[in-house]
Amino acid sequence: MEESEQPEVAEGFVEPLADFERHLTSARDVSPHTLRAYTGDLRSLAAHLTMLGHDSVATLDLRALRSWLAQQQTLGRSRATMARRSASARAFTAWLARTGRLPTDPGAALASPKAHRPLPAALKQDEVRLLLDAAAEQAHHEDPIGCRDLAVLELLYATGIRVGELCGLDVDDLDDGRRVVRVLGKGRKERSVPYGAPAATAVDRWRAVRGQLARPGSGPALFLGARGGRIDPRTVRTVVHRRIADVPGAPDLGPHGLRHTAATHLLEGGADLRSVQELLGHASLATTQIYTHVTRDRLRSAYEQAHPRA
Structure with a gap:
C-alpha cells in the first residue's frame, strides 16, 4: 500500500x-x-x-x-x-x-527503539565570517532582497532560533534597546533571546528598506517575501543554502544547520549547557547535550593536529 x-x-x-x-x-x-x-x-x-x-x-x-x-x-x-x-x-x-x-x-x-541521532553538522567560525561577509556584499545599494537575506542570516546565527520561529517574527518582537527578540517556540512557549550588534545593524538596514516590499496586506511581519507577504520557511531555506554554497569547503546546511552552528559556537566560547538550552528553547537538557559531542570532537581534532605527541 x-x-x-x-x-x-x-x-x-x-x-x-x-x-x-x-x-x-x-x-x-x-x-x-x-x-x-x-x-x-x-x-x-x-x-x-x-x-x-x-x-x-x-x-x-x-x-x-x-x-x-x-x-x-x-x-x-x-x-x-x-x-x-x-x-x-x-x-x-x-x-x-x-x-x-x-x-x-x-x-x-511498550519498549521504544532509540532513534539514531547523528552529530549535527556545523560551520566553522571562519566559514560563518565568510558567509556573512559575502551576504553583506550582496546587500549593496540598499537592495531590499539582499538586505533582507543578510538580516535573516545574521539573526539566525546570532540567536539560534528555528526557521519557523524566524518566519513568525513581527516587527515589534524586537526590543532594540535591550537587543533581545521575543520568540514564540514549540508548544507556544515564549522566550527572549539576545542578539549582537552585527545582527542589530543588519536588521536596522533591512527595516529601512522593508517598505519597498511591503504591501497593504503585509501586516506586522518582520521579514517579507518578494511579493510582500510574510516570508515562508522554504524561501529562508533557499536563501541559506544558496549563500552557504558560496563558501568554499563549507558543508551544505539549511537554517537548522545555522542553529546547530550557533549552539556549537556558544559552547566552544564557554557558555554553560543550561543557558544554551534556554536560548534554543529545548524542553529537555538531553536535547542540548548532543552539542557537547560536537565540541568534544572538534577539541580532539584540534589536539591531534596541534600536539606533537598526539
Whole structure:
C-alpha cells in the first residue's frame, strides 16, 4: 500500500481517532507537522488492528501494539520512524486509559527503539565570517532582497532560533534597546533571546528598506517575501543554502544547520549547557547535550593536529 493511501479501519476506531486528533490540537497544541505524523501513525495502527479482527479500541492490548510495530519493522522503517510510532502509540493508549476508553494503559509497557541521532553538522567560525561577509556584499545599494537575506542570516546565527520561529517574527518582537527578540517556540512557549550588534545593524538596514516590499496586506511581519507577504520557511531555506554554497569547503546546511552552528559556537566560547538550552528553547537538557559531542570532537581534532605527541 502506498503511504499516501488511506487504509481501511473498522468503524469503532473512527471516533476515538478523531477525538484524539482534537485533543492533540486543542489541549496539547502540537505543531501541524507533529499532528500529521501522529494521526498517520495511528491510522496505520487502526488499520493493522482491523486486519487482525479488532473492531474497536476496547480490545487494544500490548500484544496488538507489538504486532503492529513488528509489521512496521518488516517494512524497513528507520529507527527514527519506529521510535516516533512507538511514541504515537503510547500517547494514544495513555489518552484512551485517561478518558476511560481502556481500563489500563497497554502502551506503558511498550519498549521504544532509540532513534539514531547523528552529530549535527556545523560551520566553522571562519566559514560563518565568510558567509556573512559575502551576504553583506550582496546587500549593496540598499537592495531590499539582499538586505533582507543578510538580516535573516545574521539573526539566525546570532540567536539560534528555528526557521519557523524566524518566519513568525513581527516587527515589534524586537526590543532594540535591550537587543533581545521575543520568540514564540514549540508548544507556544515564549522566550527572549539576545542578539549582537552585527545582527542589530543588519536588521536596522533591512527595516529601512522593508517598505519597498511591503504591501497593504503585509501586516506586522518582520521579514517579507518578494511579493510582500510574510516570508515562508522554504524561501529562508533557499536563501541559506544558496549563500552557504558560496563558501568554499563549507558543508551544505539549511537554517537548522545555522542553529546547530550557533549552539556549537556558544559552547566552544564557554557558555554553560543550561543557558544554551534556554536560548534554543529545548524542553529537555538531553536535547542540548548532543552539542557537547560536537565540541568534544572538534577539541580532539584540534589536539591531534596541534600536539606533537598526539
